[in-house]
Amino acid sequence: MDDAQLLRYSRHILLDEIDIEGQEKLLAARALVIGAGGLGSPAALYLASAGVGSITIVDDDAVDLTNLQRQIVHTTARVGQPKADSARAAMLALNPDIAVHALRERADAERLLALARGADVVLDCSDNFATRHAVNRACFAAGVPLVSGAVIRFDGQISVYDPRDPHSPCYSCLFPEDQRFEDVACSTMGVFAPLVGVVGAMQAAEALKLLAGVGRSLAGRLLLLDGRAMEWSEIRVARNPECGVCRQR
16 A cells, blocks of 8 residues: 555554455455445445445446435435446545446446456345345355345335355345345335435445454344434354255355
């Protein structure tokens, strides 16, 4: 690190658990963020500010006025622009020393697998079960840890699914692909704006911990947030030995 980097990341370096070695791991790391919406906004900004050296953000949507109530990576001036490009502009404005790759696409299974293989951690900030399952399959095939979050109305959840840990379940262990779960869109049900900030920031925190080798991840634990009471609940989750995604691990 040069003098400017030592100053920029000094508050991380002061932490004994991170120090210079941990910050250098972050600078050398590659993160993949799926979705530049409510969750992806704070997650991407915190990854950028923390100095994750290479961040790829994938989103095929454009910024809409209704997004600005909660998607803080975008601005009124960028309404109509691709979300991936808008997020990249905000991330580089915050930290111009990192590399940000904006992909304006809806990645299919083959593409997701290729992207996951080029990452050290994946953050699923999408808003539908089909994408979450596709990302989960790609991460377990690539052997890359997945940080998954979701928010709707006043409810949020977050967990880590880590194929490197033989005891860690995958997303499909909790939400089997052969069971029908109804996608609930915030466009019809609404979403309390600060909750995506809370969960998205926690996704960034879990990703940074994984990259720097700090602390204990949420693998095997699902955190549920009731935003009305502002109460967290923790559920211990185990691998499903019959899971179609991770049983061959």
